[in-house]
Amino acid sequence: DVQLQESGPGLVKPSQSLSLTCTVTGYSITSDYAWNWIRQFPGNKLEWMGYISYSGSTSYNPSLKSRISITRDTSKNQFFLQLNSVTTEDTATYYCARTVGTPWFAYWGQGTLVTVSA
């Protein structure tokens, strides 16, 4: 069964970059599907941030387009989120998730809380 696990710093200073890793087991990220980042703000609003596809193409939420980058390391079966110039508004729980062809999210990591604070 496919499993996803987020990892990365839990605290980031304002104006710095947020970097997270999603490690995938049980399925190759180059076989199929889209590999997504989704975040949930305090207050529980969910926001789709973007994805990297099995072929390496990317799609980003326009609200983040100038700050976000999703990349991958196929040798480690990992994909990454980088969000630049963070502010306190980027404090959220960050999830990685996989689609199953059509873009609903059938598989999720457990989430990692990132707090942006000086």
Added chain:
Amino acid sequence: DIQMTQSSSYLSVSLGGRVTITCKASDHINNWLAWYQQKPGNAPRLLISGATSLETGVPSRFSGSGSGKDYTLSITSLQTEDVATYYCQQYWSTPYTFGGGTKLEIK
């Protein structure tokens, strides 16, 4: 962007009762809608895709309906384990967007 509106932030329902959670899209989404259940401390869990298709392992007391812009998630014979927050999500167009959530409580 397509905005997803769940008109009720909270619903209080009796055990064994029936509840309907509504979700309205700002544009037609052609049944490209999913429903998720989230319990505190957990990631969302996919319940329904394609507006009406129940995921494997989801109890049959859950059902989805709707068309066009208006969709509903119904739960019959409410159980204590159904206490959670429920979200709709459209995947008709990017950016994929979620409703604000409906928190279900036991009366």
